[in-house]
Amino acid sequence: MIDVDERATPFIRRLCNEYNVHVSIRFSYTVPHKVGNWIHLPAHYHDERLNWSFCHELSHILLNHDENSFPSNQEEEEANLLASELILPKCHFQSVSHLRLTELKSIFYHCSYEVLLRRKSQFQVGVATIIDEGRITFRNGHPSLRYPLFPTHEEWKIICKTARYGNHLFTVMDSFRLESVYLERNGFRRVLLWTEPTTDFFIS
Ligand SMILES: [Zn+2]
Structure with a gap:
């Protein structure tokens, strides 16, 4: 029992x-x-x-x-x-791991956005970044990518905009797509960012 x-x-x-x-x-x-x-x-x-x-x-x-x-x-x-x-079993997650974070959240609602973001970065070519109260607490990219240690100017612009307006954002730029998620719990603000190259801009 x-x-x-x-x-x-x-x-x-x-x-x-x-x-x-x-x-x-x-x-x-x-x-x-x-x-x-x-x-x-x-x-x-x-x-x-x-x-x-x-x-x-x-x-x-x-x-x-x-x-x-x-x-x-x-x-x-x-x-x-x-x-x-x-x-997030690979057999369920991998085939949909290309979807946006907000879409993934509606499918796998038992997981936090952080879990979804980290898991996504295991299957998709991109960079996952987490910013807590304005400080980077996590940044990790797909092994095939060479990416800057700190967010680029464009990434910071999206991070700041997300925090300022308290909204999720999705932006397509020349060489990459950016999706940000805004979370607030007990006055603690967090921004999660997924950066995905659309060209070989980031790739070594
Ligand atoms: Zn343990």
Whole structure:
């Protein structure tokens, strides 16, 4: 009998049954963790974050990572890699990964925009950038691309415009397409940007 917390999302419920794991969600938990085949998640997390954290902890279980020692960087990377497959299986995601982020969100609404953006960059040739309160916290491009470490002037223009008006934007320029998503939670502002070359402008 699988023990599933009543706060669990339908997505978490399905995976609990599929992988025979239990989940409890409590306000007293400050960080997600696992004990045996139990996954413990903080109740103050919103649904998208619960879903991702659940997949991350489930990955530690499936990869047989030792719960009595602090996970190594390599174990964390392995868990993130498997978690991205659990939350967005390649067989469902790859064929639609060219769609805009807002379209992907309407299909895979159990995922955060960040998860969608990172997963998209594994299949599509482009650069994913995340800006939190005006600071770059993530920028990663497809391995086949040579791209600048920091956003270009054109990318910054879109980032600033997105933050100023609080809107999602989609812009087609001479050599690339840009899609930005604006998010605000508890007064914390985040812009996600997907930059996709339409010519070999970026490519080495
Ligand atoms: Zn971990």
